[in-house]
Amino acid sequence: MSEKVSIEPLPAYTSAEEARALAGVTAAKGFRAAGVTAGLKPSGKPDVALVVNDGPHDVAAGVFTTNRVCAAPVRVSRAALERNRSARAMILNSGGANACTGQQGLADALATRQHVSDLLGCEPDEVQVASTGMIGVLLPMDTLLAGTDDAFAKLSADGGADAAQAIMTTDTVAKQAQVTADAGYTIGGMAKGAGMLAPGLATMLVCITTDAVIAQERLETALQQAVEVSFNRADSDGCMSTNDTVLLMSSGASGVEADDEFEQLLAPLCVDLARQLLSDAEGASHDIAVTTINAASEADALEVSRAVARSNLFKTAIFGNDPNWGRVVSEVGTTQAAFEPENLSVAMNGVWVARNGGVGDSRDLVDLSAQRDVHVEIDLKAGNASATIWTNDLTHDYVEENSAYST
């Protein structure tokens, strides 16, 4: 007599092949983009992306890392957005994070946006700057600014895919998503951040564009809510890296007012991008969703799911295709969430391997080797709230990639 799995199936997400064919940040009208090779990366791969909002509107909203040790571009861009709540362009580079670079780093970020604003004929405060790569190294400014000129020259209404390529670091595929509302407006975006998705997203950069006509206040609230249920739940603890940035710009070029559907489309688009990030996480062999159900509150559900998702013991067990529920309940026991240990049940891919604090259905019914997706459900039997945290397994490749290379 198996209990019913009481939650909805996990949302699907855009595959790497599908993503490659999308227009991403140039799917919405009023945007041009480019991605070029400036020479910041030893590999010679594209490393500078420019996204330009040709209007007529220029409202923008951003969510930045909560890390107190934040990079120069974050400090510059956050302050500009707080002053202006608008953006005409975003200049992004891979090949150097411009973090822990002191006064010179700040001057470099300011010089970069000044350069772009000169090219576009706008105010420096209307240019957002984002960087990703190694911490503690100054950017070679001549190289970066020459690349910026090149990107400006190559701006195109179908340059989204090139831009998505140019922001990759250890990503193996570009991440893009887009959606068009029944009302006629479009939302599209790109993301990078392959690695280190646990214990914290290290340099996740996201640029989202829309041609909906929308007020800045609503854009900002919608973005914050969407980030909370997507990127913040792909991360294990909400603590971000020194450089993380999510920017949303609206051109209003569709001429269509954002309807009630806007928020209903933006959040899933962010979840889609977040799941693309996880599926390309460094060295992962399983994508794991940890869903806590029947919690007394959403905060409880999040705390429990995060505790399990952060556990190296749990993550190595999943790598070993071992439905080790002992490591799950042990982590649940470290939380402050409301539950009684004798009521705890745990399912792995639909099989309730632990029931009411003890042994449940046979582990042999769970074959984790058969698929990449692993869905862990934890039933607290303490209320009606639920929440999911996404993570990956902990693998040899994760250790290899993160021990062999400086980042």
Next chain:
Amino acid sequence: MSEKVSIEPLPAYTSAEEARALAGVTAAKGFRAAGVTAGLKPSGKPDVALVVNDGPHDVAAGVFTTNRVCAAPVRVSRAALERNRSARAMILNSGGANACTGQQGLADALATRQHVSDLLGCEPDEVQVASTGMIGVLLPMDTLLAGTDDAFAKLSADGGADAAQAIMTTDTVAKQAQVTADAGYTIGGMAKGAGMLAPGLATMLVCITTDAVIAQERLETALQQAVEVSFNRADSDGCMSTNDTVLLMSSGASGVEADDEFEQLLAPLCVDLARQLLSDAEGASHDIAVTTINAASEADALEVSRAVARSNLFKTAIFGNDPNWGRVVSEVGTTQAAFEPENLSVAMNGVWVARNGGVGDSRDLVDLSAQRDVHVEIDLKAGNASATIWTNDLTHDYVEENSAYST
């Protein structure tokens, strides 16, 4: 112009060779112990240990896991100690944790201590029970009780080393330490818990004995303080496994009153055992001490050291012998501790690779491959407090051991 490393060198600890030759829990007068093979482990290695306090005193104190999903022996032993604050014996088994085993598990723990109390002719409440091994499996009670009889028959005043062997699980060496005060009394102990020292100690069992004459209240306070600066700082977050137990028993058999030195000897003995645990942690290639100095408070120093010690990115970098200070300052930035990012400095094995929020002395001065010990110091320049957390690097062997075997 290198800054001076301003803290004391890390304490030394008993080597595996030295530990093997010690008497451990039978170093103090008034104690007998045994370690035997009952057959709980498929390997046929010793799996039942019995430690008996022959008095004249029987005061005892314990520290148990804070995990709300705690094993049956923890529930039984904690309740008994709260009632009696004394113990005549401790029965320990490896080969099965008796956790998540429901009412039958509780009955089994009670039956085990009843069996020992019958053998000794004492109250069941005067017998502490501890188990370690796989979660969610019932103990084979006939096998365990037969092993208990065998251990009772083999009790000996020099059985400490045998007992230390019998509590090992994935430990590769037995852990023992002992010290004799100038006043003439002795403290000795044994510990197990090789694996999974991050993110949480999984089933750490510690038994410490002393022949000092000491009041129970003082014994309890001394143990709590010693655990706080030792086992709780070898762990990354203070969250323990389902079974963790630290027991301290006094026989008073030396006839010597505990003097002021008692606490000064107990805490370092616990640090010694904790460092032995870390040096035998599953798959580790580096022992890491993360010391935060010049913090506004000890709580701040602990928060910062723990945040860094928990970071998989930091731990994989150390495995790769990479003095990656960017991963250190990035973790520091996620804490609530008082500091200004532009004042942060980080040293690795004495070299200040980051100074005042930016690049410091050359990484090339740090050769982490040359030794097992890695000492990271983080200078917050915000006060006078400091604290150290001990951890290990994250290695291929860690992933292998924790993915290949159920625990």
